[in-house]
Amino acid sequence: MLRDRRFWQIAIQIIAVILVLIFIAVIGSNLNANLQQLGIKLGFDFLGTQASFDIGESIINYDPSNSFAQAMLVGLVNSLRIMAIGLITSTIVGLTVGIARLSDNWLVRNLAMIYVEVLRNTPLLLQLFFWYFAVFISLPKIESNAQFSNPFYFFTNQGIAIPWIASNSNTGLWLILLTVGILASAWLWRWRVKIRVETGEAGRQFLWASSAILLTVIIALIITQNLPFTLDIPHITENLELEGGLKLTPEFTTLLTGLTLYTASFIAEIVRAGIQSVPKGQWEAGKALGLKSGLMMQLVILPQALRVIVPPLTSQYLNLAKNSSLAIAIGYPDVYFVASTTFNQTGRAVEVMLLIIIIYLTISLVIAIAMNLYNRSVQLK
Numbered sequence: 001m002l003r004d005r006r007f008w009q010i011a012i013q014i015i016a017v018i019l020v021l022i023f024i025a026v027i028g029s030n031l032n033a034n035l036q037q038l039g040i041k042l043g044f045d046f047l048g049t050q051a052s053f054d055i056g057e058s059i060i061n062y063d064p065s066n067s068f069a070q071a072m073l074v075g076l077v078n079s080l081r082i083m084a085i086g087l088i089t090s091t092i093v094g095l096t097v098g099i100a101r102l103s104d105n106w107l108v109r110n111l112a113m114i115y116v117e118v119l120r121n122t123p124l125l126l127q128l129f130f131w132y133f134a135v136f137i138s139l140p141k142i143e144s145n146a147q148f149s150n151p152f153y154f155f156t157n158q159g160i161a162i163p164w165i166a167s168n169s170n171t172g173l174w175l176i177l178l179t180v181g182i183l184a185s186a187w188l189w190r191w192r193v194k195i196r197v198e199t200g201e202a203g204r205q206f207l208w209a210s211s212a213i214l215l216t217v218i219i220a221l222i223i224t225q226n227l228p229f230t231l232d233i234p235h236i237t238e239n240l241e242l243e244g245g246l247k248l249t250p251e252f253t254t255l256l257t258g259l260t261l262y263t264a265s266f267i268a269e270i271v272r273a274g275i276q277s278v279p280k281g282q283w284e285a286g287k288a289l290g291l292k293s294g295l296m297m298q299l300v301i302l303p304q305a306l307r308v309i310v311p312p313l314t315s316q317y318l319n320l321a322k323n324s325s326l327a328i329a330i331g332y333p334d335v336y337f338v339a340s341t342t343f344n345q346t347g348r349a350v351e352v353m354l355l356i357i358i359i360y361l362t363i364s365l366v367i368a369i370a371m372n373l374y375n376r377s378v379q380l381k
Contacts, residue, residue: 031350044355046346047072053341055333057249068342075338076359082255082334083321083363089260090320094267099297101272112268119265125326128258132330136160136250142240154234154242160253161234164246174220174228181216185209193299251332255324263320267313274309275301306378314371318364325360335359 035042047069054064058074059081100112119127142156154161185208192205220228234245278301286296327334336356343352 035350040347042350044351046348046351049346051342051345053345055338056331057252057333068346071338071342072335072355075333075335078332079324079327079334079336079359080363082252082259082324082327082332086256086259086263086320086324087317089256090263090267090316093260093264094316095271097264097268098271098275101268102275116265116268119261120269124258124262124323125329127262128254128326128330131257132250132254136254139250142236142242152233153245154236156242157250158242159250160248161242161245162248163234164232165229166232168226168228168230170224170226171228173224177216177220177223178213181213184216185212188212249332251327251330254330255327255332259320259323262323263316266316266319270309270312270316271305274305277308278304303378307380310371310375310378314368314375317367317371321363321367322360 032042048067050064051066051068051071052064053071055062055071055074057078060074060077062070062074097112097115100108101116103109103112137157139155139157139160142154142158152163188208188211189205192208196205232244232246234247235243237243282300282304283296286300291300324334325336328337328340331337339352339356343349346352
């Protein structure tokens, strides 16, 4: 048995697991002993006590009389908001710049190269400080904006306010019908593309897909006889404060801008490498079929390049999620910012750090699992 290779393969793995468990047990025992010497007991009961500190930006209800758990929830929602929007905007910018890096236009190609090289080789924290102190905090004071003749938008050092939509009693029904229309549109698009590939006939997928959504909108208008929203126009109050519309604070705008442009510079290189990995014969085949450059990129090149793009793209998405913790440097109240304040007030360093680790680990695992599933869908079967 000792000469059996299969035995040693299993035995080494069991020994490795036992050593890891022993290491964790020793660390936990030392930690518990040190905390007992300090008269501190491990526990998360502090989450139910009153927080007694304010949070400058929140999209859910919160006031200082709420518990630390509610404060952590506010920080988590703020973090998820910046991550979700950042993933979308950085992908759009990165894809655009990556394609521009391969443009036949000399100016476009070199501007994209300068963008990538400058932002990719500059520390993100330095970029955040630049956007915050040199751009958004340096915008005109709200007193100056009060004199603007155009009352629909405001760019001030207190934030950016633009018109936005507000829900009404018809919004729920509209969302249901619109969801049905989008699903039908996606199915029609795939169906028409399949017909185009199999028969060579004009698919007119855009016409079919847009018709499905338009039909849904018409049905919704007939049923509700009203629009699903009202337009909320921002304005400056007598106390010189921005109200109404969509208000983006300098901290939120700085963090979103910094994360988007920084991450997009890496995504652009990933996209460029993925496109260049597609054999030249595929380009020539697309041209021989008479496909325009945009349609060829959509139907021929990008579907093949995705097999190379998605794995490193997952790493950049994970980096964006973790880099969002730099929000503390500019005062944006994300989950790390709130956790730091919680630690300073309660002294529960171990518990707070465990919560932060679990939160970021969970977010990263969700992103990784979602991207791995997508990666499987684009691989050759």
